[in-house]
Amino acid sequence: MSAPTAAQAMAAAAARLRAAGVPDPARDARILLAHAASVDAARVTLIAPEEIAPEIAERFEQLIALRAVRVPVSQLIGSRGFYGRDFRISRDVLDPRPETETLIELALSAPFERALDLGTGSGCILVTLLAERRTATGVGADLSEAACLQASANAVLHEVAARAEVIQSDWFDKVEGRFDLILSNPPYLAATEMADVAPELRDHEPAMALTDGLDGLSVYRIIADQAQGYLTAEGRVLVEIGWQQGDAVCAIFRDAGWAGVTLAHDLDGRPRVVCADTPA
Template sequence: MSRVRSAFAAAGIAEPALDARILLLDASAIDATELAIRPERPVGEAGAERILAHARRRLAGEPVWRILGEREFWGLTFWLSPDTLVPRPDSETAVEAALRALPRRDAPARVLDLGTGTGCLLVAVLHERPEAFGIGLDRSPGAAMTARRNAVRNGVGDRAALIVGDWAGALSGRFDLVISNPPYIPAPDLAGLAREVREHDPRAALDGGADGLDAYRAILADAPRLLAPGGALVLEIGIGQADDVGALAFARGLRLDETRADLGGIPRALTFR
């Protein structure tokens, strides 16, 4: 592992030791406990080839989780695809806000996830609220298919419908919770994103338009007709967007109910009613 770690460090990878460890565990098909107990355990020729293949992909700029093809989120495991973002720990803040908006674990609820991607937000909420039913919508057929697989993988497939559409324009009915982590990067900023994001995440899931707010405008335009009486809208936001998104929501007759910060203390999820 030391050689891989050194190569990653020399290439300027931000967390060379962590990345090397994760890729080594996957390539050698062992867990962290076994590695700690038997660090000298030989990986064999096939394992060594897999480690080298993983290392080459990482040195070429591919993120660790893309190489593995899956990532844990909210204690659940989600498959990735070229059509989806990699779930990030910061997005668990939106799940926390959603669960506060649906405080009763045993109560029926209708949930809508706009721009579902891997389905991580929807699946996490349904996992914690076993009487809820949810719809995940994404404009990418590939993302909707990935989300469907993840719903089944995590035991909520019978309570989740995944559909393809452009935001909520074609939907009717009312929901107790609408949740979304929409594209929010201003288009002029995309070129300055980290290589791992710029070259491997789908642009459509990043590009929020000229000011980063296009998706919020679309979602908030439909929110009043989509929310059931007492329903909540939870939006994940980018750094510095709280005031702008709040103003857009106020203009649509919504009031800010809660602002939740991520582990870094940055406002990350807004709840409106």
């Protein structure tokens, strides 16, 4: 009996993933076969008519089995694209999301020389900003030592390590100096929401990056209360939010005395980033 072709293997894998409730199973099957075969995902169609080698079939089977229990694709292949760059990813950090690119666009819309990324995780925000602004420097802070190592590795990968300092810190605790830009994509899910999130998040991404264990707003209160002590006179604060949190987070910043509090939307038209100028 001959081995299945790559196309047949992908079709069978997609059916298996679909039965497991995986969103967009055909795409995931294609990406994982490309990874198993060590080819670019765009070239999978070129090998589709060919019989799949036994060692590739075995690797592919292992990857599909893990994806079927909802391990994220980025963790299986070890990387995720974000703002035109690939970032190394592990289960120790949050998987970069396309909606976070809204935060990047807003950050790049005005000049800055020094940035602080609170809860840096993979470092995708800080590293992207430094890669886009070749004269800027910045600090990434995270409570997780594993996340700090991941962020440092991504800074090296994208050749910004000389301008990026990664520190282990509980939000502002170990941060020193002042910054033109303070950014954060904090844990904004309320504890009560965690049961309803996708298994990829709930079971395979770090809980501390997803929820504060409370109402999902506690980190915004910390940033609103303390950021002014770390911001330059013309500095800005940008925080990503859950799409239903716009009014609440804006109110937190206004109540803390911030001026120029505005709400920006992502490409889907959902509230995504709260921007605040220096306190009034």
